[in-house]
Amino acid sequence: MNKTVVFFVDDDDAVRSATRKILEREDYRVIEAGTAEEARTVLAGETGRIDILLMDIYLPDGWGASLAQELLSSRPGMVTVYTTGAAKEDPILAGGLGQEPLVLQKPFTIEELLQVMEQARSASEA
Numbered sequence: 001m002n003k004t005v006v007f008f009v010d011d012d013d014a015v016r017s018a019t020r021k022i023l024e025r026e027d028y029r030v031i032e033a034g035t036a037e038e039a040r041t042v043l044a045g046e047t048g049r050i051d052i053l054l055m056d057i058y059l060p061d062g063w064g065a066s067l068a069q070e071l072l073s074s075r076p077g078m079v080t081v082y083t084t085g086a087a088k089e090d091p092i093l094a095g096g097l098g099q100e101p102l103v104l105q106k107p108f109t110i111e112e113l114l115q116v117m118e119q120a121r122s123a124s125e126a
Contacts, residue, residue, distance in 0.1 A: 003029040004121050005049055005090060007071075009039045009064065010056040015106075019054075023117065036062030036110055043071055050078050051124040052117065053102075057084040079124045081116055083108070 006028050010016045013034065020030045031046060033039035036059050043050075052072060057064040068080050085106040102123075104116045 003027055004051045004117075004124070005029045005031065006052045006054050006117070007039075007043065007046075007050045007078070008032045008054040009034075009036075009059070009067070010054075011035060012056075014095075015083075019113065022113060026114060028117070035059060036067045039067060039071065043074065050072050052076055052120045053078045053080045054117075054120075055080060055082055057082050057086065064072075077124070079120045081120050 004027075006023055008016060008019060008023075008030055009032070010019070011034050016034065018031050020032060023030050031050065035112060051085045053068055053075075055064045059067065062103055064082060068082070068119045072080065079102070081104055081106045083106055097121040102116055102120055104112060
């Protein structure tokens with residue numbers, strides 16, 4: 001069976017590193033970027049399939065939801081999971097993204113990460 005491919009965009013190096021290790025241990029293939037600009041460059045150079053976009057909502061050089069829409073225009077099959085430290089009542093998360101998004105609240109546990117990734121994996125296979 002092919003590994004599920006995750007494109008993880010987050011500006012926090014420690015979060016990216018720890019999350020990558022957890023996901024790789026669970027047999028995901030992880031591609032990563034730390035900024036919106038780096039994400040554009042990485043995606044442009046990635047020719048293989050990407051199943052899940054794991055995207056921080058707030059990046060230093062852009063809003064993650066806008067970047068996600070941009071990236072999805074070239075890879076419409078990706079399922080998006082947003083990560084955020086903002087309150088769940090944040091109006092951006094409450095419908096401002098155009099659909100009910102999969103959201104992983106920071107800080108998150110390994111179990112929470114794996115649960116939302118399994119939801120995203122199931123959606124990408126549907």
